[in-house]
Amino acid sequence: MQIPDPALVVLVGASGSGKSTWAGAHYRAKEVVSSDELRGIVGSGPHDLDASTDAFAVLETVVAARLGRGLTTVVDTLGLDPSKRQAWRDAARAAGLPAVAVLMATPDAECRRRNASRDRPVPAPALAGQLRSARDVRPLLDDEGWDLVVPVTAEHVADEPAPTAHPTIDDRTSSLGLRAVLQVSRFPWGDDPLAWLTGIAHAADEAGFAGLALMDHLIQVPQVGRAWDPIPEPWVTLGAIAGLGTGLELGTLCTPVTFRPAGIIAKAAATLSALTGGRAFVGIGAGWWEREHAAYDIPFPPARERLDDLERAIVTMKALWASGTKAYDDHGVVLPETTSYPRPDGPIPVVVGGSGERRTLRIAAAHGDACNLRTTDEAELARLIGVLRAHCDDVGRPREDVAVTVLDLPVVGSDRDDV
Template identity: 60%
Template sequence: MLVGPSGSGKSTWAAQHYRQQEVVSSDALRAVVGSGESDLDASADAFALLHQIVAGRARRGLTVVVDTLGLDPDLRDRLREQGRLAGLPCVAVLFETPEPVSRQRNAVRDRPVPARVLGQQHAAFALAREAVAGEGWDEVRHVVDSAAPTQERGLAAAPSPSPAAPSERGRPRPGPDVVLQVSRFPWGADPAGWLRSVAIAADHHGFAGIALMDHLIQIPQVDRAWEPIPEPWVTLGLLAGLDTDLRLGTLVSPVTFRAPGIIAKTVATLDVLSGGRAFVGLGAGWWEREHRAFGLPFPPATERLDQLETCIETLHALWDKGTKAYAGSRVTLPETTAYPRPVGRPQVIVGGSGERRTLRIAAALADACNLPSDEDALSRKLAVLRAHCAAVGRDPSQVAVTVLDLPVVGTDRDDTWRRVERLRGRTAAAVFARRHHAGEAPAHRERYRRLADEFGVSTVFVGLPDLDGPDDVARLAPVLGLS
């Protein structure tokens, strides 16, 4: 709800900060139902339409910016209650524009507001300023405008990112590492060329690595079943041959697909070929369909979690020094002759957030645990993970925290919402936008820094739901904060 006299800059500010479809202007609606914006005889019809639009958008959970004078307390109450009924946060934005400035602006309008009326509006604004503080808004913000371009205290739009430097490779990254997760492969007639172009773009723009999903059939959350999804370790071998600094691995590999020793051999080989850049995400597997389709057993969850423990213990045994026999809690090996050894010690990331068993396995055996990026869910899961660390006698700092994020990233608000509409399917637009944190790069960059600062997240795996090629990698690049 914008509150301020005529000429205070409300409409200009709204146009700078919001999409045209998100702003509901009483003046504009007078032009729709009357002869023009100054047709006061059309006010009743204009406000009836305004309330209908506000109610419709609010029901769908969509942002709505009400651009009226906002000086009538009854109107503020009614609109605030519409937002409350829809469960939306309600914010009043007060425009603290000096009266001489608004009079100067008013004087150059085609149809200026009479001087006496404008004076009355400023007097009413002084009363509104006092009243709004006690009206129950979730937030009250103030915009200070003294004739220069609008600057707002606490709600200013983030500046547009500057063009990327020739290469961000090797530059220190503020905030957490950001690894590009590639989950769809619209590679056309040149699969290897498409993969190379995406990887080279990711390295050029400063991404820390590339992660691939490990599935046998494309999952419905990403694309249609008949779209390609390559075997990840073969694909990562191709990427290891490129001149990049990218870390390479999976997020995540089901332990039901390959024997533990084969996973150990595969990851060690990739680590050697890439010069120590391999990591492996491991999980218990979840999709029965792909197991049945490829003739693989799909045991109950308890057995699959047993396999997860066995697999991690096997990796540790086969990556250790020497060839001696190994006898552990779940694994007994007559020898550990496994060459080549990894260059270093590839990071083992447990994917999954089951609180009783999965997080306990991560606490006891893993180098990292991949959790949801939603802050409320992340906070809950971290508390459980730390409790498991305490129970098994392990310092929580020894288990790095990573998250998987599937954001919608637009170049501006209009582009963001075009992407939401294209991607959302039958999901309500506002629900889809919230679920995928739809917004522009600066907002995502701040969110990732907050995940690092407040939750200790070391790596964000970012999977764009509309990744088509290297241009989309460039669109995502400003999230890293390097440009």
């Protein structure tokens, strides 16, 4: 059955019926309020029954707070006490959320088998009482007025939850052959910036995004927020996210070539690649916002010079990432040596930002691995892709060597109300 979201979800079943495993497979850990977990917090461990009173007091506080904010809340207890169930149901109604009971219809023999295999099994008499209550609970649930009662059979719950593994990059490709990168442009992080960033990165990872990108600006841009809103330095911030161990590709969209010498960008990206096992990328552009340059005393040359610098920067970065330490002299870039360690842990894709038809897309065709186009019109997007491909043909580069990425603002939902 389709369970509404947000909702209050109360798990009902005996020990060993698979409640926690089912919850872990269907909800994020922060959405699940578990009496066992709370016993481990307020007591000596999840099986410390002496801590049950304190654990349930904390549980009720957390459930009330989450429901008050309209958040999905999964109550992971036995769920066999009618008075507690009805109190949770009433709290959901008061908060305007659907109340859902999930009944674990696992056979008694299977519950006993799983219980016996645990390090700290529930005593047999206690489990027998739970199983009796569980057998009689379905008609009670039907009479209690839940918005939805969802039965879960044993075959839908594995003995143990599968180990969490970050999907590979290939696993994050949709059925249409597309990958989505989350660009984080606003930072309403309050008093704990790192906790906010950590939450965003883990949520993007769990949702199956292929990567996470940060803008590179010195002042928040007016298209996104106010000038006094926080806008962090991206390479420092990406380093913090790299330490979280996600499966996300990490990079900038986009770094203005005016902010840093090309070699410094190359060094930052190579370090990020080494720290993430080869999951770094560089979005780079000519820069466009004169105000932030003036505010930080950074030169802002004419567009032609910035585009020349953009082309040289890409050439310079790729020369520094290449193997060896030999001198380089090509495409107008002269380097007496290319000594740059650590080396990237694999290729670093360079995404050229901008849709200037004469220079920017030609630079992408000649030197980039992708171009980032910003458009909401399909016909215009198709036209710009045609321009890019024509440039590829003109410089003698296979069209498939230059990917196309599109900066867009999608709205997501299963239906209009959900959106």
